[in-house]
Amino acid sequence: MSCQDWQTRLEAYVDAELSPQEREAFLAHAAQCPECATATLALAEAKRAIRRTGRRYLAPAELRSRLLTDLRQTGANKASGPYQPRLVHWPRQAMAAAALVLLAVGLFFLVSQYRRPNSLGEFADLHVANLASANPVEVVSSDRHTVKPWFQGRVPFTFDLPELQGSPFTLTGGRVTYFHQEPGAQLIFGYQRHIISAFIFRETPQLAITPTSFSDRSTSFNLQTWTQNRLRYVLVSDVNAATLGQLAELLQKN
């Protein structure tokens, strides 16, 4: 497919609507076409910006409880059933309050479960956006004693980089990145022809991700995450989980 053909498919790529084969072909093309890569990056950023802006209103609690009463009443009318009279002894407000508490607890779990793989997905986005970027690293150095000091004053924490000599990994460089308005470090490692992003952020509640490793089947990325010295580490790459684990071990040794 030519560049012109791909330009009509960029949005489908960003919306994750390409088939796995198409996606692979596109990534191969984007690796050699700065124009498509830049456009894809801008589209992905735009999509994220729209999502942030569009997710704006929460249903008022009052609407929620009114709906719940409505639903219960309709349900009760339909089934003027055996268990109804027993419940009538309870004051209506107490029942509504209890239902709300249950609902809140249920929703909390739902939301937190929904959120976790999602925030991991956002790291995969950051990783891809960076791959597509024209200048993926801001500090280009394979020397950990250059990269680490570069972050001083740029991110509100400090971290240690491992000795990579004798390991199959190389350090390419780093850049400052943001996640939920929080600055963090993104380190780029190389493994053979693959690129691995290591994100380091201060641990925040949004980042409290429980599964330690995670394969995003829709994007075929592997992720691995842990906390260390109250910092949240997230590794993202297309290398296999075992290799990612190897790098994680090196980083944890510090």
Added chain:
Amino acid sequence: MKAASDRGREFENLALPLLDPLYNFARWLTYDTAEAEDLVQETCAKALRGFDAFTPGTDFRAWMFRILRNTFLTSRTGLQAKLTVPLDPEDEVSATVTWETPEMLALASATREALQDALAALPPAYREVVLLCDVEEMKYAEIAEVLQVPIGTVMSRLARGRKLLREALAGERDFVARKEANKRR
């Protein structure tokens, strides 16, 4: 009888997690708190009444959003929206979308307020499809089900909607830049 109340509970379990997304969507359609609340309430009531027609295992979210949207379109605000916005002919505009880098970056780097205004100013037919895709993260097929249009139409409206957003924001940026330049003069 037990079956009926079980069905009610099943509906509740399915519908309550959608409350925030439905309300958010309703607010973006109506721009009015009270109207959005009524819309969500009416949607839930209609959906519960028609719940027997819903096939278990199919896309409940798309079904709910479709009911909400249809309810909106028959409301007064919705009818006005439909009348005041002539849709472009549904051809494949995506094929003719051109990429201009400054324009594309305008959207990515826009402030929240500017983006909010631009989204609000988007004709409803484009706003809804952008919201469903980017905010609700629905697949094209799911959006097609909500809007009851072919997938090709979803794609062309999406491309057009995003293009309009980019143009609006690029224009906004030029405007700000011109204003600053004038100040300096």
